[in-house]
Amino acid sequence: MEPDKKPGKDLMERIAEAPAAALDATLQETESLANKLPIGKPVASTRKYWNILGPGLTTGAADDDPSGIATYSQAGAQYGFQLLWLSAFTFPLQAIVQEMCARIGIVTGRGLAANIRAHFSSKVVYGCALLLFAANAFNIGADLGAMAKAVQLLHRGTSYSLVVICFVILTLFLQILLPYAKYAKYLKWLAMILLAYVASAILSHLNWGTVLHKTLTPSIRFNKDQLLLICAILGTTISPYLFFWQTSQEVEEEIVSGETSLASRQGSDKKTIKNMRIDTWSGILLSNIIMFSIIAVCGAILFPKGITHIKTAAEAAGALRPFAGNLTYGLFATGIIGMGLLAIPVLAGSSSYALAESFKKHEGLYRKFKQAHAFYGIIIVSMLVGLSLNFIGLDPIKALIYAAIANGIVAPVVLVLIVIISSNRHIMGDWTNRRSTTWLGWGVAGIMGLAGLAAIYSIF
Numbered sequence: 001m002e003p004d005k006k007p008g009k010d011l012m013e014r015i016a017e018a019p020a021a022a023l024d025a026t027l028q029e030t031e032s033l034a035n036k037l038p039i040g041k042p043v044a045s046t047r048k049y050w051n052i053l054g055p056g057l058t059t060g061a062a063d064d065d066p067s068g069i070a071t072y073s074q075a076g077a078q079y080g081f082q083l084l085w086l087s088a089f090t091f092p093l094q095a096i097v098q099e100m101c102a103r104i105g106i107v108t109g110r111g112l113a114a115n116i117r118a119h120f121s122s123k124v125v126y127g128c129a130l131l132l133f134a135a136n137a138f139n140i141g142a143d144l145g146a147m148a149k150a151v152q153l154l155h156r157g158t159s160y161s162l163v164v165i166c167f168v169i170l171t172l173f174l175q176i177l178l179p180y181a182k183y184a185k186y187l188k189w190l191a192m193i194l195l196a197y198v199a200s201a202i203l204s205h206l207n208w209g210t211v212l213h214k215t216l217t218p219s220i221r222f223n224k225d226q227l228l229l230i231c232a233i234l235g236t237t238i239s240p241y242l243f244f245w246q247t248s249q250e251v252e253e254e255i256v257s258g259e260t261s262l263a264s265r266q267g268s269d270k271k272t273i274k275n276m277r278i279d280t281w282s283g284i285l286l287s288n289i290i291m292f293s294i295i296a297v298c299g300a301i302l303f304p305k306g307i308t309h310i311k312t313a314a315e316a317a318g319a320l321r322p323f324a325g326n327l328t329y330g331l332f333a334t335g336i337i338g339m340g341l342l343a344i345p346v347l348a349g350s351s352s353y354a355l356a357e358s359f360k361k362h363e364g365l366y367r368k369f370k371q372a373h374a375f376y377g378i379i380i381v382s383m384l385v386g387l388s389l390n391f392i393g394l395d396p397i398k399a400l401i402y403a404a405i406a407n408g409i410v411a412p413v414v415l416v417l418i419v420i421i422s423s424n425r426h427i428m429g430d431w432t433n434r435r436s437t438t439w440l441g442w443g444v445a446g447i448m449g450l451a452g453l454a455a456i457y458s459i460f
Contacts, residue, residue: 060283065343076298109265140386193338408452
C-alpha cells in the first residue's frame, strides 16, 4: 500500500495538503501556458532569463516590505523628489553586499551564520542572531498591521484582528507545509506584485525631466529629521535579514538540485557564479526601481498637497486616494498586501536560519517539520511575537524604531564579517572578492556603521 494511502493517515494532514496541491496546480498551469508561447528569440531569451532568476529576485523583492514602503512614502511625502537620488545611490551598494552573501553560500555550501560560527567567536554569532530575531519580530508585527490596514482600505468593515490572524496562518502554512521547490516558485511569482508600484508611478503623470534631475543630483538638508530618514532608508534597503536569507537560499537551491552533502556543495564554476550575479543584480535593481517609484508617486501627489507626515504604508495608500484616483490607490494598497506575503516569511525565515545555524540545529525549508523542529519552531515563535505586538497596543512606528536600533547594531558587524569571509582565499578559493569589491564592501560597512550610530543617536 502506498504511504499516502495508509488507513491511519491523519485527516488533518490530508486537509492541510489540499491547499498546497491547489497552489502547485496553479503554478504548473502558469508555467505550462508560458511554455506554449510561440518560440522566437525574444520569447526564448525572456524564458531563459526567468529561469535564471531565483533567490536574488525574491531577496530583492522582499526588501520592499510594508515597513520599507512606509519609509519610502514618508521620504516622498515630506521632501518631494529631493531624496530620489537614494534609489540610485543604494543600488550598487546593496547589490555588491548581496552578491557577496550569495557567493559565500554557493562556494562554502553553508549559510551565513554557519560560516560566522566556523570562523569567528561563537559569542559574535549568538549576539547577531538574537538581535536579528528581535529586529525581525518587530518588523513582522509592523508589517502584519500594515497588511491588515490595507485590507480594510480595500474592503471596509473587515475585522482587523481576523485579518492579522489569517495572514499569520497563511504564511505559516506556506513555510511549514509547502515543499521548498513549490514555495520558491510561489515567492518568485509573488515578486511580480511589485510592478503595481511601477504602474502607479506611470499613472501619476510625473514630470520626468525633474524626476531624472533629482535622481542624479544628491541633495541633503543637514537637519535631524532628514538625517534620521536617510538612515532609515539605508537601514531598510541594506538589511541584515537579507544577508542571512539569500546565503541560505543559495544553499537550499543546491540541495534541491541534488547536492545533499556539504562536500558536494563546496566550490563552484563560472556559469553558476555568472547566473547568480544576473539573479542578484536583477533582484536588487527591481527593489530600487520600486523604491524610486514609491518616492516619486508620494513626492508628486502628497508633497504638493501638504500631506507630509506618513506613519504607515496604509496611510500612504489612503492619502493618495482623493488626489490620485481609485486605480493608483488600489495598486498601492494591493502592493502592500502582496509584499507583506513575500517579506514576512523572509523575515521569519532569516531569523530561523541564523539561530538554527548558530546553535547547530537542523535547518532548511527543504526539510519536513519533523526533521527540523527547532528551525520551524523559531519561525512559529517569530510569527507569534509579531502577531502579539498587534494586540498589546504597541505603535507600529515604535516597533520600527526598535527594529532600527537592533539593525543599527547588527548590520555593520555582520557586514564586516561578510567582507572578511568573502575576501579570504582559504575559505572562498578561486571565488574570493576582487580587490575593488573588497574596498566597496568596507565602504558599505563604514556607511552602515555611521548610519546606525546616527539613527541610535537621533532616537535617544
